[in-house]
Amino acid sequence: MNKSLEFDELEQVYELIADAIDCAGQESEVLFLSKLCITLAHRVGDLQLVEDAIHIASDGQCTAHKAAPCPGNEKRGGTP
Amino acid sequence: MRPAGKQPLQSLYFDYPLFEFRQPPELHGGDMQHPVVIAGAGPVGLTAALALAQQGVASVVVEKKDTVNDGSRAICVSRHSFETLQQLGAVAAFLDKALGWTRGRCYYRDQLIHRLEMPHSEDERFLPMYNIQQQYIEQFLIDKTADYPDLIELRWQSEVSELKNSADGVSLGINTPEGSYSLRGNYLLAADGARSTVRELLGLRLQGDNLPGNYVIADVRMAHEFPTERRSFFESSGNPDATVLVHRQPDNIWRVDWQILPGDDPDDAVRENNVRERVAAILAMIGHEGEWELEWWSIYTANTLCLDNYRHGRVLFIGDSGHIVPIFGVRGLNNGIADAVNAAWKLACVLKRLAPASLLDSYSPERRGATIDVLRNAGKSSRFMTPPTRGYALMRKAVLELALTQEFTRPFADPRQVQPYNYEDSPLTTPEAGAGEFTSGPAPGAPLHNCRLDEDDYLLDHIGHSFTVLYFSIEARPSSELAALFAQLYQLDPACCILRITGAADQVNEDDVLVDASGRISRAYDAIAGTVYLVRPDRYVAGRWKSANPEEILAALRRALGGSKP
Numbered sequence: 001m002n003k004s005l006e007f008d009e010l011e012q013v014y015e016l017i018a019d020a021i022d023c024a025g026q027e028s029e030v031l032f033l034s035k036l037c038i039t040l041a042h043r044v045g046d047l048q049l050v051e052d053a054i055h056i057a058s059d060g061q062c063t064a065h066k067a068a069p070c071p072g073n074e075k076r077g078g079t080p
Numbered sequence: 081m082r083p084a085g086k087q088p089l090q091s092l093y094f095d096y097p098l099f100e101f102r103q104p105p106e107l108h109g110g111d112m113q114h115p116v117v118i119a120g121a122g123p124v125g126l127t128a129a130l131a132l133a134q135q136g137v138a139s140v141v142v143e144k145k146d147t148v149n150d151g152s153r154a155i156c157v158s159r160h161s162f163e164t165l166q167q168l169g170a171v172a173a174f175l176d177k178a179l180g181w182t183r184g185r186c187y188y189r190d191q192l193i194h195r196l197e198m199p200h201s202e203d204e205r206f207l208p209m210y211n212i213q214q215q216y217i218e219q220f221l222i223d224k225t226a227d228y229p230d231l232i233e234l235r236w237q238s239e240v241s242e243l244k245n246s247a248d249g250v251s252l253g254i255n256t257p258e259g260s261y262s263l264r265g266n267y268l269l270a271a272d273g274a275r276s277t278v279r280e281l282l283g284l285r286l287q288g289d290n291l292p293g294n295y296v297i298a299d300v301r302m303a304h305e306f307p308t309e310r311r312s313f314f315e316s317s318g319n320p321d322a323t324v325l326v327h328r329q330p331d332n333i334w335r336v337d338w339q340i341l342p343g344d345d346p347d348d349a350v351r352e353n354n355v356r357e358r359v360a361a362i363l364a365m366i367g368h369e370g371e372w373e374l375e376w377w378s379i380y381t382a383n384t385l386c387l388d389n390y391r392h393g394r395v396l397f398i399g400d401s402g403h404i405v406p407i408f409g410v411r412g413l414n415n416g417i418a419d420a421v422n423a424a425w426k427l428a429c430v431l432k433r434l435a436p437a438s439l440l441d442s443y444s445p446e447r448r449g450a451t452i453d454v455l456r457n458a459g460k461s462s463r464f465m466t467p468p469t470r471g472y473a474l475m476r477k478a479v480l481e482l483a484l485t486q487e488f489t490r491p492f493a494d495p496r497q498v499q500p501y502n503y504e505d506s507p508l509t510t511p512e513a514g515a516g517e518f519t520s521g522p523a524p525g526a527p528l529h530n531c532r533l534d535e536d537d538y539l540l541d542h543i544g545h546s547f548t549v550l551y552f553s554i555e556a557r558p559s560s561e562l563a564a565l566f567a568q569l570y571q572l573d574p575a576c577c578i579l580r581i582t583g584a585a586d587q588v589n590e591d592d593v594l595v596d597a598s599g600r601i602s603r604a605y606d607a608i609a610g611t612v613y614l615v616r617p618d619r620y621v622a623g624r625w626k627s628a629n630p631e632e633i634l635a636a637l638r639r640a641l642g643g644s645k646p
Contacts, residue, residue, distance in 0.1 A: 030474060031474065031477055031478060031481070034474050034475055034477070034478035035478040035481060035482055037478075038475070038478055038479060038482065038489065039482065039486075042488050042489075
């Protein structure tokens with residue numbers, strides 16, 4: 001398990017992210033946050049930690065994607 | 081679809097043959113039971129017919145069309161499929177026509193973000209991928225069937241209308257321009273494609289996820305200078321809202337694919353003026369300023385569907401009739417070809433009474449396993465290429481934007497190309513007895529690796545059509561123990577090919593001896609004197625032994641022929 005940030009460092013992160021969201025602007029804030037998440041996940045290097053973080057941040061509401069089945073009968077093509 | 085004013089099969093570069101209807105004996109009261117009936121003369125059905133004929137098994141192929149496929153459709157043929165074509169003796173025409181490739185480029189907002197490099201080495205005879213139009217694939221395979229006038233009968237303009245699947249054979253109703261007749265066979269291979277009539281007649285349904293995402297595929301003819309590579313474009317200036325793919329094909333034909341947006345009407349998207357407008361924008365984006373002619377276009381949907389079982393009594397489903405996979409990764413045609421050869425060698429062994437009918441039980445787990453593996457990979461590719469939800473679209477944008485400057489997200493753009501499936505868990509595969517004895521080489525369940533021996537001489541050039549035994553020995557004569565084993569192997573499979581691989585260079589004149597003077601094969605296969613590989617007719621390793629153990633090798637061949645475990 002990685003070391004958690006000290007509270008004063010977390011406070012700095014809080015403000016850094018707030019400023020970055022404002023800097024990105026309303027149009028791009030969601031994209032910015034997505035990029036931030038995947039970059040942080042890459043740097044953290046621990047899948048379980050990331051899964052835990054997703055669970056915490058979504059209040060445990062969101063689980064793995066599962067597409068609903070439905071019949072198909074379409075034409076075929078063939079380019080990779 | 082073709083441009084206004086063109087006839088349905090009026091192509092800029094391909095003369096569609098017309099295959100005449102010929103009256104079969106059944107139309108005049110002839111009654112015979114054919115060893116194998118194949119429904120569908122597409123690439124998969126034709127491959128099965130050739131693979132059966134090579135083993136001496138006759139088949140009748142029924143096809144409702146009177147020509148080859150309309151349009152280029154499946155254009156990417158993998159190295160593994162080329163190795164199959166080589167084994168079938170059909171690869172020369174493909175090598176003459178096809179455009180091979182090893183690389184790809186991925187662009188985001190017209191900037192290069194990823195360079196795709198397919199695995200390749202000097203040990204390979206074939207490149208990782210070849211582009212060739214489906215109608216050439218079919219034409220070349222049809223041409224090859226002429227080598228087997230007594231074993232392959234192609235019946236054109238013959239449509240399956242009824243099917244009885246009973247314990248001792250199949251009986252099909254066939255409609256033709258000159259009347260209907262009943263066609264009987266010991267087995268039926270259903271190679272009749274995504275809209276399989278056989279599947280429908282058996283009341284079977286494909287199961288699984290139908291991922292959203294429609295693509296238009298369009299072929300244009302133009303003089304355009306660019307290497308044969310896979311080019312993919314995300315959010316390009318030529319089509320900002322959706323993904324674009326560009327592939328080179330023979331005859332100056334270029335494949336341009338683009339995604340239809342979820343809200344857009346597919347019927348509208350394939351109207352000629354809309355296709356022309358989109359193609360023009362994409363060609364401008366890739367820097368093509370000259371003339372271009374529209375040849376053909378079509379639409380496809382990214383599906384992930386398959387049957388729960390690929391074998392229903394005496395009917396085996398091969399290719400799209402049993403599974404529909406998304407196009408990303410070129411798995412439809414290539415897995416269909418693998419289905420065909422898997423089903424063909426097993427049917428041949430059963431029909432030649434070398435194996436019990438229970439050998440066919442292994443077809444579904446092996447090939448359905450391959451489909452599930454494909455769906456797993458292709459599903460990921462599809463969700464990237466055509467994000468099904470806002471969340472997926474957002475994450476894709478995030479990694480693509482990062483990829484402009486960061487290495488770590490660039491592999492997301494990799495198309496996860498087809499790789500041969502591994503039959504490690506198959507009931508036919510004998511696991512290694514001593515774990516860790518081998519440190520390299522193809523393990524049981526994996527396909528053979530090719531290995532370069534000399535100029536224009538590779539290991540796979542020497543593989544047989546049925547089972548092959550590779551045994552590494554410098555002794556010109558096998559020990560009495562091995563000689564006894566080989567005699568027993570020939571009894572189990574008279575067409576078995578026993579290939580001795582030796583380091584001694586003084587034995588070059590024997591067909592069944594490969595001289596590995598540099599030790600290249602021995603190293604690649606981690607072999608010592610006495611090592612044996614048992615290889616199935618489809619080039620998969622059924623078992624391997626660091627030191628030959630005749631009893632175990634014999635048991636492994638029995639097992640690979642559908643016998644019970646030793």
